Amino acid sequence: MVQARQFTNKRTAKKIGWIELITGCMFAGKTEEFIRRLRRHSYAKNNVIAFKPAIDKRYSEKAVASHNGTTFTCYPVASVQEMQAIFEVENSKQLIDVVGIDEVQFLDETVVDFIEELANQGLIVITTGLDRDFKADPFQNVDRLLVLAEYVDKLTAICHQCGNLATRTQRLVKGKAASKNDPLILVDGSESYEARCRNCYQQAK
Numbered sequence: 770m771v772q773a774r775q776f777t778n779k780r781t782a783k784k785i786g787w788i789e790l791i792t793g794c795m796f797a798g799k800t801e802e803f804i805r806r807l808r809r810h811s812y813a814k815n816n817v818i819a820f821k822p823a824i825d826k827r828y829s830e831k832a833v834a835s836h837n838g839t840t841f842t843c844y845p846v847a848s849v850q851e852m853q854a855i856f857e858v859e860n861s862k863q864l865i866d867v868v869g870i871d872e873v874q875f876l877d878e879t880v881v882d883f884i885e886e887l888a889n890q891g892l893i894v895i896t897t898g899l900d901r902d903f904k905a906d907p908f909q910n911v912d913r914l915l916v917l918a919e920y921v922d923k924l925t926a927i928c929h930q931c932g933n934l935a936t937r938t939q940r941l942v943k944g945k946a947a948s949k950n951d952p953l954i955l956v957d958g959s960e961s962y963e964a965r966c967r968n969c970y971q972q973a974k
């Protein structure tokens with residue numbers, strides 16, 4: 770049940786929205802940071818709603834799950850339309866303050882317009898996504914959000930090969946760099962991933 774947030778000094782001015790993007794390669798802690806930010810708003814009784822693409826079935830069906838086990842309840846959605854429909858129902862009284870969207874690169878490109886619309890309406894949108902795909906090219910949605918977001922945090926990982934700072938995600942199939950003809954989005958578990966630095970990253974062939 771969504772209830773109006775109750776501040777001692779209730780804001781009467783029109784709310785200003787914005788977009789926060791948490792990006793970087795895999796194993797950088799993006800989802801942990803995402804959950805931390807959503808929890809901060811929950812502690813302050815801001816109304817938070819969170820989504821994640823249903824394509825990402827790692828760890829948990831019903832909650833955003835990070836590699837270290839912390840979770841935040843969210844709606845898994847198969848499409849942007851489904852996300853919008855759930856949002857409209859949950860926000861029927863216009864009481865939602867914060868919208869979280871995890872793994873934004875897995876949704877179709879209309880999600881960026883939806884995020885802009887939410888921020889224009891005075892909501893805070895907190896979103897995460899990989900900045901590069903496994904070929905080290907810019908990932909859809911995140912490429913535009915890097916420009917549109919008011920706040921961008923680009924997190925780094927530690928290279929699984931050499932221990933230096935890692936900024937790229939290496940997709941491996943049977944221990945070798947994946948083919949450049951592989952599909953961009955693959956979460957079926959037949960492959961594995963490593964965080965790699967500029968030197969250790971192997972370009973897909």
Ligand SMILES: [Zn+2]
Nearest residue numbers: 928931966969
């Ligand atoms: Zn390295």
